[in-house]
Amino acid sequence: MPDLIALQIELPSSNLPWLFAAFAVSWAVFFLYVIYVTRRQQEMQNQIRQLRRAMEQQETPEGD
Amino acid sequence: MAGTEEIQQPTSEIAFQSKFRWSDMIRVDGRINLRGCLLLVTGILMLVNLYMIFMVAPTDAVLGHVQRIFYFHVPLAIVSFVAFLAVFIASIAYVFRRETKWDNLAHASAEIGVVFITLALVTGMIWAKPVWNAWWLWTPRLTTTLILWLIYVAYLMIRSYAPSPSKAAIYGAAMGIIGFADVVVVYFSVQWWPGIHPTPVVGPLADTGSLDGTMRSVLLFSMLTFLALLTYLIMERMALQDTVDQLRGIRFSLRRAARQDAIPGD
């Protein structure tokens, strides 16, 4: 308890920068992670689409 | 050309999204878009949560505004633990059932668990600096969390270094099981470690019992929010893994078809 009282005296109420830092970091990481996952998802979907198209084109001239 | 016919079937599953429509969030092709709905709900919850943390929760008398980190830090830590529990359960299920979905669940949970626990550690350090005047103290709880982080980073490493996807799955399951068992053991052994503070004195969890009612409900709401976020992220990550698997399947059958074509001679 004496620690807490000491802290109270020492602590300026303006420790807002720390609060800001913690929230900024968390939100930034969430967004970056979501962006990373959705972008990879899109890339993969694009590749699948390209492969499909290539396969269809390959199939038509051959005339199965 | 028998190989290529198999690939054609799932085409309808991948809806070609040319333009974003808000209604797609809720229904796609007449089916309810579970992930979209969850994203919507999670987004709303996150915003409400921010309101709760900054407007509803009272300012801590002793620590001041910095105490509000608590409403992010504690749920992050607890939810990451939920994620690792999911890794453990999914790993056991994979060992017995050998179904890819369990492995995907384990992989997704582990990755997001690592993201969450990293954030829990970082927000904890940001909390500790003004309150304890040190970025880090070797308290049992912090030490356990750091070891947890190391174990699941090792989990992700073992997967990415494995020689094949099936080996990655089984090695991951091994690490998922032994890692979680170890976490419990580490927790106790570190508790009894005499070299450090036995219990966190000013730590966030030490005074949970003395939390006032509003603070407690804000904390509970925040936990709910992060649980929703965890679920959404896991689903998103599993969908990505599905696409990865699909792409691998197409590549594989293309290569097989090419090889079959090559044998008769072009």
Add this chain to the structure above:
Amino acid sequence: MNEFLRPIGVLLWKDILIELRSRDLVVSLLVFGLVVVVVFNFALNATPELVTEVTPGILWVAFAFAGVLAMNRAFVREKEEGGLDGLLLSPISRDSIFFGKAAASFIFMLLVEAVLLPIFAGLLNFSPASFTLILTIVLATLGFSVVGTLFSAISVQTRSREILLPVLFFPVILPVLVGAVESTKQALGGDTVVGLGHWLPLLGAFDALFLVICHWIFSIVVEE
């Protein structure tokens, strides 16, 4: 029971025979252990008072790192000549392979520790003749070899195996390491009477737990 024990004995004897002929593992581990102590001495700039305080730590860091090296060799040797495939094809149960390899690692490490301990005792000024200390070493080494054998079997199959093994091994083995250091501290502190503290039983419990889990997981991991 004989059916179960005989293959273990054969495997163990095979590893001992290889070691007797090549002598590369035990000798290099001994030198390595000495190097660790010397490096610590320079890194900490040890005064006599400091040495007594950090002795358990130095001792176990040396043993643990030497253990990782030994584990690394355990399956690399099998992998190099395709011996692992041969082992898996032979009509022995996976359990026997696990216990055979773990027993070999256990014995090599104990041997190295038995040689190193008196040397360390001389260099760091403590008395090695303590029942608690010896029991601690045996129990902790058992835990090391059990966990190490499992992760060695995994990491040998992966790319960058030398780096992956310590990364997997140390976080998992940490409870054993903590127990070993604390128990050693008690042993060197002089109270070698009945007051073994709770660390020795705890070490035994960790060993039992790891033995059960690791040998179960090992059979799953190698069957692929």
